Amino acid sequence: MFTDEKWSSSKNWFIAAVFWIIIGMTMGLLTATKQIWPELLNNRWFTYGHVRSAHVMLVIYAWLSMAYVGSMFYMIPKLAKTKVYSEKLGNFALVFYNIVILEGFFALLLGQTEVIEYGEFPLWVDVQLLVAIGLVAYNLFKTVGRRQEKMLYVSLWYFLGSLLWLPLTWIVGNFPAQWIPSGVQQGLMGWFLGHNAIGLWMTTVGVGQIYYLLPKLTGRPLYSHQLSMIGFWAIATFYVWNGPHHLMNGPIPGWISKAGVIPSIVLLIPVWAVLANFWGTMKGSWSQTRTSVPLRFTVAGTIFYLFACLQGPLQASISKFSH
Known part of the structure; x- marks a missing residue:
């Protein structure tokens, strides 16, 4: 997993995103179903509030964000005309990020949450997620820092x-x-x-x-x-x-x-x-x-x-x- 193979971090982030969209949309289907069948999976883990929060957070920070990071690990080196600063760090950040998302997922199902739209993970998950995002940002900024292309194309401005x-x-x-x-x-x-x-x-x-x-x-x-x-x-x-x-x-x-x-x-x-x-x-x-x-x-x-x-x-x- 912690390989330095070219484009491995981009590929692995995309693979993880595909896995999480399945889980996230399953939570969405369960959320919709419970509106007409409230007794479905009637236990403390799968109450409506828990599965709805899990659906929203997984779609945003698991599927979409991982797909975004995967695209940046591909597009940024292409635009900078250089290699990713560290494929190994990119893959390590992926593993750490997935562990944090998994922790957040189970925390939401257990009812540990904050009353913040799109920020419902508990504080102890927030801190870890911030570290994971920081690892990704560090890797990609270092990639741009050693670019061979002098001009910063507009996509790089948006990504950075x-x-x-x-x-x-x-x-x-x-x-x-x-x-x-x-x-x-x-x-x-x-x-x-x-x-x-x-x-x-x-x-x-x-x-x-x-x-x-x-x-x-x-x-x-x-x-x-x-x-x-x-x-x-x-x-x-x-x-x-x-x-x-x-x-x-x-x-x-x-x-x-x-x-x-x-x-x-x-x-x-x-x-x-x-x-x-x-x-x-x-x-x-x-x-x-x-x-x-x-x-x-x-x-x-x-x-x-x-x-x-x-x-x-x-x-x-x-x-x-x-x-």
């Missing part, structure tokens, strides 16, 4: 930014919530994690993948690197403040609500930057979607990204519809 933002989000959203008063303050801290886990990890790594895949699959250069960097810095600057819009019309000061709503609307900038680059790069290449299955998935993902991101800015002040 995400590897910094996820630990920051995890620390700020999880640890202070253990000691600050429960209620409004804890809710604000919780939604810092919940919203930024979506926007500064799930979204940004996905956008970086789109920027990598489109030119590769179409054989065309990116439409505008400058436009892509405008989108990157816009999301890096404004996304972090959006958590309070989940608490609209709740017991929070009005200025905090506005501090969450206004940056949400500004996020139209990175959305349109991504889409303009997408349409510009795809110009004259749409016929390739007939024969290229990966390109079809990339195009479909970009279109769904448009729908999801338009809903957020346009409904940021209408909580009852959007959340």
